[in-house]
């Protein structure tokens with residue numbers, strides 16, 4: 001079975017991923033099973049998309065119910081579900097308006113369009129001159145527009161020509177942003193914590209300074225909270241840790257409850273109001289099925305205290321990893337249930353560690369070769385964290 005699946009993938013699939021050699025066919029809560037019936041603890045949560053755990057029964061039920069009532073009607077008509085989700089998102093995060101899309105990359109593209117149009121219509125930037133400041137080692141998705149401002153050659157190689165209008169500043173360095181701001185700058189787009197770069201937390205106070213700088217220069221601050229948002233760091237938004245209120249935020253991943261892609265741009269009215277009929281859209285964006293799932297996903301997070309669980313178990317997990325004192329670990333950092341372990345590159349690669357973890361029943365994935373991430377579903381229990389820690393100890397201390 002496993003062999004056959006891998007061969008089919010190799011024969012018929014474009015090889016744009018390099019998965020660990022495990023074939024999964026079942027998931028429930030924090031657990032995954034492979035085709036041999038072997039059980040694994042998911043420490044990856046599909047990059048935060050599975051914050052509710054796998055196949056959450058109430059979400060599956062909500063999905064099922066909506067699927068047999070009205071699944072899809074396009075934005076050519078109103079549905080009775082979409083405005084309810086918009087209101088829920090806005091009151092939850094204290095914003096004025098929201099625009100729904102499907103994937104995270106689409107939410108980012110929406111943010112870029114909003115920022116540029118805001119620049120022309122509100123700030124008075126001359127036509128086609130708007131500039132957006134982004135950061136080195138950013139990850140915002142895979143469209144040709146977005147990879148145009150990546151600093152990672154792996155994401156860009158032979159995909160040009162690239163979209164102009166972006167400037168890359170140094171993450172965590174306020175002067176580097178200051179230098180790149182001019183009268184044509186419409187926005188700064190930033191991850192409050194860089195996920196794909198390896199759970200990189202900027203220096204304390206930096207995001208606040210960025211907010212103040214943006215305000216002083218009449219530049220929008222847009223935070224990409226697609227991975228960091230919705231409880232991953234112990235708060236609804238990671239920007240809350242720095243007491244920062246972005247002009248708009250992008251959401252995705254966990255918003256779909258691990259079942260369905262749902263993303264959004266949520267923000268102030270003057271940012272979202274730049275769109276008029278015909279200016280932007282998506283066939284599936286904001287469909288009733290997506291909205292029913294996302295609404296339920298938020299309700300469950302709130303009712304079952306996912307944020308508190310992420311904060312307290314995340315702190316415990318981090319503390320336990322810090323006292324591990326394994327020679328292959330260089331440093332450990334994280335916020336909430338989002339932890340990056342820096343490996344000593346002279347010892348073991350992230351891939352090797354992830355393969356060892358896999359053999360012992362923990363699934364995770366390295367990022368940038370030398371960082372192993374631990375990001376379990378937010379409903380994980382303390383005993384499940386302890387179970388993981390035992391295995392992690394065996395792998396790292398061995």
Ligand SMILES: *Cc1c(COP(=O)(O)O)cnc(C)c1O
Pocket residue numbers: 047102103104105106108139140141142191195196224225226227228252253
């Ligand atoms: C995953 C991710 C995206 C892109 O989301 P997709 O759904 O994969 O398009 C954008 N920004 C951040 C911070 C992400 O982690």
